[in-house]
Amino acid sequence: MQDEESSGGSRFRPRVAATAVALQFRAAPVGAWALLVTTVAGGVAPAAVAWCGKLLFDEIGRGHDADPWRAGGLAAAMGMAGVVMAAMAQATGYLDDLVRQRLAVAVERRLFAKVNEFRGLRRFEDPAFHDRLRLATQASTDAPHNITGFCQQAVQALAQTGGFLGVLLAVWPPMAVLLLACGAASLVSRLALARRQIAVAESVSGRYRRQLFYRSLLTDPRAAKEIRLFGLGGFLHGRLVEAIGSASAAELAVKRRGALAQTGYAVLNAVVTGTGIVIVAVGAAHGRFSVGDVSLFVAATAGIQGAFTGVVVQAGMAAEAVRLFGHYTDLMELPDDLPAGSAPVPRSSGRVEFRDVWFRYDEDGPWILRGVDLVLPAGAAVGLVGRNGAGKSTLVKLLCRFYDPDRGAILWDGTDLRDLDVEELRARIGVTFQDYLTYDFTAQDNIGIGDLPHREDGDRVRAAARLAGIDDELAALPHGYRTQLSRVHLDDDQDGERGVTLSGGQWQRVALARSLMRSDASLLILDEPSSGLDAEAEHRVHRTLAEHRAGRTGLLISHRLGALREADTIAVLADGRIAETGTHDELMRRGGHYATLFTLQAAGYRDEPADLVETETIP
């Protein structure tokens, strides 16, 4: 994804710059226009002041013939202009902050709204996408502002240079040419440096990603146990330092080159200026220039150099910003990784059929599913069994349409999932994922977000918690369902209070309750929902779920085969296909994979030696 074509290589991308400028005027219209006005005015003012200075010196230089009123008026005008310039500088500073803030908010808002639009999971599993997202996020704070800052600086410099050039041409024309040549050379060199800086920034992007990873790992309370027990602190710290060191060494090398180049141009500028001043001073001594001419020449030289220095610095920053902001515009233009279907999801039964489904995560990766044929009859409970890595959770992800099958189709009441409106489809499914999330929210929110419109509906949340067998424990927390389930992140209004930490099994039941919030879901998928529950809790939860599920299609995945015994059908996934299907009794009679697994587990409970159990090799 970070190929030259999509990211534009190191060439200048005017469309990116135009987008950034347009975004500034959209994010803060009044502020942006006001900033433009104060900037232009700030650019013109120094030339006007210098011109007044020249007139003043010339007036004073007339000795006894000088007009005191005119000299006083010119001095007063210079004083007033100084006040206006100072006020203008303050106003520009404030407007600059205002626009920068509004712009950063606008960019970030758009960026993460776009991220939310990706329907599938593929982008989130692509390291290049994460690099681009990181660079685009980085761009959100400064890049558009730097681009517009450069435009303003350029406008200001044009105004300033234009005024002073006229002065120089009138006094000693070669100086104008020399200063322009120095400025142009400095600009070209700064742009070349910016290109190198950008290339380095992009080459170390992966290292920054690793830095963030190690940093968050070293402070994550969930990681703290293993880090301490396995003594990983030093190891992880070393890797963090290595990532930081290698990233900053490359950046420092470019900065060194930049500093050297800029020093060279500063010396050149000083030589040019010094020569010019000497020539004009000698000319004044011979009576070719007035005192006012000399003062104006010095002011004009400094003014033009100042304007160029500003433009050169801003141009470098803008070039980097355009490149960085290019990641934002590219990301905003990324197409969705899943084509959108638009057909409404039938309100009927919720029969699901996998028809010769083939799937692999990467084009050159191994096939995970190799022609799965499976029917989840409407209203029936289907148990899915298979060894670790058989592809059970993958099947669930395809069912939720996080990916599309490479071959074959999944049909919902006869319609291909690819043709259905994906949001509507997902709203009809309740899922407890095997790798469920634990949110640093209140207990109420941890469950309520399973059905956002009813997040605040206390009765509904408690009903779901009751089904998952966690209601009593949550109600007994210090603030009941309003208790924060986190020891780290507390809301602002909970200052001084401490959250609580739930046990693994309690969290699992909270996750289960979350998936049960969608009381009108047609399909309920539970991927290892009771792996962390004690025997009593597991028994209770499964009984309640069986009652609750009535009439809905259910897919239950578990390595504890006893939990699947009551399912209407049990399917065994092996070698990427459905190897067996049937009821518990049918499969036991068949004596295949399922019977082998079940007998092994049962033997463990009965305390029989495993070698007494007849086993078939499990694929």
Ligand SMILES: Nc1ncnc2c1ncn2[C@@H]1O[C@H](COP(=O)(O)OP(=O)(O)OP(=O)(O)O)[C@@H](O)[C@H]1O
């Ligand atoms: N996002 C992914 N990218 C690449 N490979 C993946 C991804 N998720 C899973 N896999 C691979 O797909 C295979 C099937 O994984 P899956 O999680 O579906 O197995 P499972 O049957 O649910 O296993 P378990 O019983 O251990 O939960 C595994 O080999 C796994 O490494």
